[in-house]
Amino acid sequence: PDTSPLIVYNGSWADSNHNDTDWSMYVNGTFHATQQWGASATLIFNGSAVYVFGARRVNHNLYTTTLDGASTTQDGQSNTFIFNSSLFSATNLGGHQHDLVFQNMFTSSAAPFVDVDYMVITSGDGNAQTQSTDVWLDDGAHNITYSDGWDTSPNGFETEYYMNTMHRTNVNGASATLLFNGNAVTVYGATSTDYGLFSVSLDGSDPPLVLNGSAPVFRAQNMLYYAGGLSDDLHKLTFTNTNGSWFDLDKFVVSTWPTLPTNVSTSQVPFPSSSNTTDVPKATASNAVDTNQRDTPVPAASKIE
Numbered sequence: 001p002d003t004s005p006l007i008v009y010n011g012s013w014a015d016s017n018h019n020d021t022d023w024s025m026y027v028n029g030t031f032h033a034t035q036q037w038g039a040s041a042t043l044i045f046n047g048s049a050v051y052v053f054g055a056r057r058v059n060h061n062l063y064t065t066t067l068d069g070a071s072t073t074q075d076g077q078s079n080t081f082i083f084n085s086s087l088f089s090a091t092n093l094g095g096h097q098h099d100l101v102f103q104n105m106f107t108s109s110a111a112p113f114v115d116v117d118y119m120v121i122t123s124g125d126g127n128a129q130t131q132s133t134d135v136w137l138d139d140g141a142h143n144i145t146y147s148d149g150w151d152t153s154p155n156g157f158e159t160e161y162y163m164n165t166m167h168r169t170n171v172n173g174a175s176a177t178l179l180f181n182g183n184a185v186t187v188y189g190a191t192s193t194d195y196g197l198f199s200v201s202l203d204g205s206d207p208p209l210v211l212n213g214s215a216p217v218f219r220a221q222n223m224l225y226y227a228g229g230l231s232d233d234l235h236k237l238t239f240t241n242t243n244g245s246w247f248d249l250d251k252f253v254v255s256t257w258p259t260l261p262t263n264v265s266t267s268q269v270p271f272p273s274s275s276n277t278t279d280v281p282k283a284t285a286s287n288a289v290d291t292n293q294r295d296t297p298v299p300a301a302s303k304i305e
Contacts, residue, residue, distance in 0.1 A: 002032045002116045004223045005191060005198075005211035011039025011104075015216050025083040026055070026117050033115035040103040044209060047121040047228040049091040052102055054115045056082040061106035063087070063114045068098055073105060076114055084117065096229065123184045123228025124257050135182075137252040139167045144252070149174035149241075160220035161250045162188065168248035175240040182254035184228035185237060189250045191215035191222045196245025200225050201238045208240070213247055221250055228255075 003015070009032060016023065016030045023029060031054070032041065043050070052065065056078035064073045065088040076087060088102065104114045124130055137144070139162075140152075149171030158164050166189070167176065178185070195213035211224070225239075241247040 001028065001030060001118050001223065003030050003191065003215060003219055005213050006043060006045070006223065006226060007032075007116070007119065008042045008044075008212070009034075009040070010042065012036040013039060013041070022055075022081065022083070025081075026115075027053075027084065031055070031115050031117050033113055034104050035106075035112040037104060037106060037112070040101050041116050042102075043100045043119055044097060045100070045121050045226065045228075046097050046230070047123050047226075048093050049120075049122040050089070050093070050098070050100055051086060051120040051122075052088040052100075052116065053084055053119070054087045054117045056085045056087075057113065059111045059113045061108050061111040061114070064101075064103045064105045066099075066101040066103070077111055094229070121226055121228065123255070130257055132183075132255045132257045135254045135256075136162075137178075137254065138163045139165055139249050139251060141252070143179045144249075145177045145179075147173075147175045150176070155248075157190070157218060157220055161190075162221060163251075166190070166248045166250045168246060169241050170244060170246045172241060172244035174247075175238055176249055177239075178237045178252055179234060180237070180252075180254045181232060181234055182256045183230050183232070184255040185226070185230070185235070186223060186253040186255070187225040187237070187239070187249065188221050188252075189213070189224045189248045190218060190220045191224075192218040192246070194246050196247070197242045198224075198247045199240045199242050201240075202227055203235055203237075208238075210242065214245075224249075232256075 011034060013032045013034045015032055017033060023031070050067070054076070056076050058077065058079050060076035060078070062073055062075055064071050067090050072088070074087065102116065106112045106114070124132060146167060150167045150169045152165065152167055155168065158166070191213045192215055195215065197210060197212055199208040199210045201208035213224070239249065
């Protein structure tokens with residue numbers, strides 16, 4: 001979702017402004033909007049494809065999307081409001097790390113807005129018929145190791161967590177490590193007003209990725225981290241609380257596909273071409289929320305929101 005710490009907003013962005021009479025038209029009622037020229041949203045990800053969804057409205061204008069240094073400028077203006085619209089897509093990406101920057105570049109002061117509703121990352125072998133096996137791990141799973149400084153005390157919202165449990169800490173430097181074999185991993189936890197910075201290191205990555213769990217309201221089961229395109233080897237994923245604000249972990253989803261792509265190339269197909277989005281359904285308020293299942297096969301091109 002647009003509220004995930006994986007999306008880093010630079011400049012002035014409004015988080016789910018309910019003064020906007022059309023706020024409920026966005027998936028789950030959340031969106032990030034800006035009217036500042038040059039304001040950007042950055043997503044660093046591992047995956048085989050990426051999609052950006054938002055609205056096209058009369059007061060929207062030009063925006064630029066830069067993926068791994070290659071930029072495309074498009075127009076988000078529409079006299080007829082279009083919500084849940086594909087603003088950018090790129091497919092056939094390699095499994096290595098990618099950088100996507102979505103930036104407001106309006107040319108008319110009468111139409112200064114752009115917004116982000118959600119982004120989709122896909123992983124797998126590129127074949128929508130290939131099924132993955134997803135293993136859901138609660139925060140107390142045996143292959144998750146916690147340092148000193150964590151507790152499992154209820155925070156008043158325990159019923160909103162997966163299996164009604166979570167591990168939380170407000171100790172600077174407290175860490176948690178997951179060891180797993182899989183081709184992708186998704187990690188969920190809460191974000192809130194008194195949450196702050198945390199770092200993520202996958203297989204000893206240096207420097208680690210630093211993300212911000214701060215949010216204007218409490219949001220449970222938010223996607224904190226995702227990585228795809230991983231080898232079948234054993235992987236080590238470490239989270240560290242970096243500033244002493246609250247941070248919690250709720251669940252981990254490890255995905256495995258029968259095969260991974262061996263020959264991939266990078267291509268970019270900007271909106272409005274529809275050929276690259278047929279296998280990626282748009283989110284709705286119902287299908288944007290993960291269900292609590294274990295060992296569930298899903299398509300290789302499934303979206304991670």
